[in-house]
Amino acid sequence: MQSKLSDIELIQQTLAGDQGAYADLVKRHQRFVFTLAMRFAKVREDAEEIAQDCFIKAFRSLASFQGQAKFTTWLYSIVYTTSMTFLRKKRVATDSIDDENTFIQVEETASAYDINNAENRSRSFYLNQAIEQLLPDDAAIITLFYKGEQSLEEIAVALGMEANTIKVKLFRARQRLKEKLERNLKHEARELI
Amino acid sequence: MNNMEDILWNYIDGNCTAEEQKTISNLIAGDEAYRLKYHELMKLNNEFAAMELDEPSMAFTYNVMEVIRTENVHVPLKATINKRIILGITIFFILTLVALLVVVFANFNWAGQKAPVNLSLGFTMPDINFSKARPLLEGFLFFDVVLGLYLFDTWLRRKKLVKQA
Numbered sequence: 001m002q003s004k005l006s007d008i009e010l011i012q013q014t015l016a017g018d019q020g021a022y023a024d025l026v027k028r029h030q031r032f033v034f035t036l037a038m039r040f041a042k043v044r045e046d047a048e049e050i051a052q053d054c055f056i057k058a059f060r061s062l063a064s065f066q067g068q069a070k071f072t073t074w075l076y077s078i079v080y081t082t083s084m085t086f087l088r089k090k091r092v093a094t095d096s097i098d099d100e101n102t103f104i105q106v107e108e109t110a111s112a113y114d115i116n117n118a119e120n121r122s123r124s125f126y127l128n129q130a131i132e133q134l135l136p137d138d139a140a141i142i143t144l145f146y147k148g149e150q151s152l153e154e155i156a157v158a159l160g161m162e163a164n165t166i167k168v169k170l171f172r173a174r175q176r177l178k179e180k181l182e183r184n185l186k187h188e189a190r191e192l193i
Numbered sequence: 194m195n196n197m198e199d200i201l202w203n204y205i206d207g208n209c210t211a212e213e214q215k216t217i218s219n220l221i222a223g224d225e226a227y228r229l230k231y232h233e234l235m236k237l238n239n240e241f242a243a244m245e246l247d248e249p250s251m252a253f254t255y256n257v258m259e260v261i262r263t264e265n266v267h268v269p270l271k272a273t274i275n276k277r278i279i280l281g282i283t284i285f286f287i288l289t290l291v292a293l294l295v296v297v298f299a300n301f302n303w304a305g306q307k308a309p310v311n312l313s314l315g316f317t318m319p320d321i322n323f324s325k326a327r328p329l330l331e332g333f334l335f336f337d338v339v340l341g342l343y344l345f346d347t348w349l350r351r352k353k354l355v356k357q358a
Contacts (some may be wrong), residue, residue, distance in 0.1 A: 019261065020310040026254045048249055055257045056264075127244050146241045152208075168210070171199055178237055 007071040014062060024064075026055050029072065033079055037141035040083035042132060050086050054078045069157055076144060076158040087136070111165055129178040138173035152168060197227065202233050 005013070005024070009068055013021035034052055037047035057078050131139050137159075144150045144158065152170070156163040202215040203209050220227045250256075 019258065019265075021256055021262070023258050026257050030249055030253050031246045034253070035246040038247050044247075048253065049245075051249060052253070052257050052260070056260050059261050123240065124243065124245055127240055142241065143244075146244060147246060171202055174202065174237070174241070175198070177241070184277070 008067060011062060011065060011067075011071065014059075022059060025071075029075060030055075032072075033075065035147070036076060036079045036140060036143055037083055039131070039134075039143055040087060040136045046086065046090075050079070052081050057082065060122055067128050070150075070154065072148065073150060073158050074156045076148060076150070077160070080140065080159050083136070083140075126181060126184050127177075130184055133180050134173060134176055137169065138176060141166060141169050142173050142177060197230055198234065201231050204231075205234060205238050229329070 005021075007025065007028075009023045010025045010028075014025065030051065031050065034047055034051045037050040037054070038044070041050055042049040054075070058075055081085065134142070140157060140159070144155045145152075148155075150158065152166050153163045156166045159166065161169075200217060201221075204214065209217065217227075221231045222228070
């Protein structure tokens with residue numbers, strides 16, 4: 001059962017030496033942090049490593065959390081920087097982070113994935129599949145906006161960008177997601193026929 | 194960003210002013226193309242909002258807390274030492290050093306002759322013959338030099354580790 005205390009109260013208890021309070025904080029945010037890490041890493045094991053690293057980093061710097069922004073905004077900024085470092089280390093990103101070709105391979109793999117189970121797939125499956133095919137930045141912005149309860153300004157703080165840039169990126173990301181979703185559904189319809 | 198989709202996304206996200214909102218509402222109500230697009234985008238918006246989050250492994254929280262606990266086991270050894278103990282040890286060594294200096298100066302033969310020093314503290318300093326204690330002093334100095342080098346080496350290694358991290 002999760003704690004009913006607010007994030008700030010749990011942080012205060014953690015700083016007072018109660019590690020159980022921090023465990024509650026981890027339980028509360030682990031799904032979202034993990035999902036966000038998945039948007040960058042694309043592989044479960046890597047995403048879990050990133051997410052774990054983020055919570056450990058957050059614990060170490062908890063005393064420096066000023067409380068001016070939401071705890072989640074602060075935490076997601078850690079997820080973003082940790083994920084970017086991870087991608088750089090894996091040599092997936094740097095110059096090619098905005099290069100759609102990098103993810104063609106992922107796209108092809110995802111399209112061919114598990115064709116025999118097509119009838120069991122829900123619309124949410126196709127949505128997740130389409131998100132996986134997006135660029136990491138686009139996928140992260142969509143996830144933060146729709147599931148992270150973050151405003152455009154908060155996303156801008158978390159990703160270290162201007163709010164207007166985030167707004168433009170969100171429009172483009174939604175457009176790309178819509179196209180990919182339609183393409184995947186058409187592909188699936190052909191498979192069923 | 195002024196095509197129909199951008200305008201409608203702005204409207205759906207609630208990023209419009211009250212006046213813009215009113216204008217777009219009228220457009221949706223009166224223009225068939227806007228109405229159809231609005232419904233299409235709203236459907237997408239609802240789908241995006243209903244996306245499911247991924248679930249990490251069952252042991253995720255445990256793993257995180259285990260790393261934190263392991264780190265904290267090491268920290269208290271450094272962090273929980275009472276500063277008063279450190280201060281006490283410092284004072285003890287300072288007093289010892291001062292006493293040693295007093296003894297040394299009190300027994301030092303400045304003019305080649307022994308100069309008894311009366312500290313007016315009601316006692317006379319003990320007469321230590323340094324010529325007899327020379328091997329002891331040399332051994333003590335040698336030990337100090339080795340200890341100093343060892344500590345300097347430890348400090349350099351620690352610095353190197355911090356730099357690598």
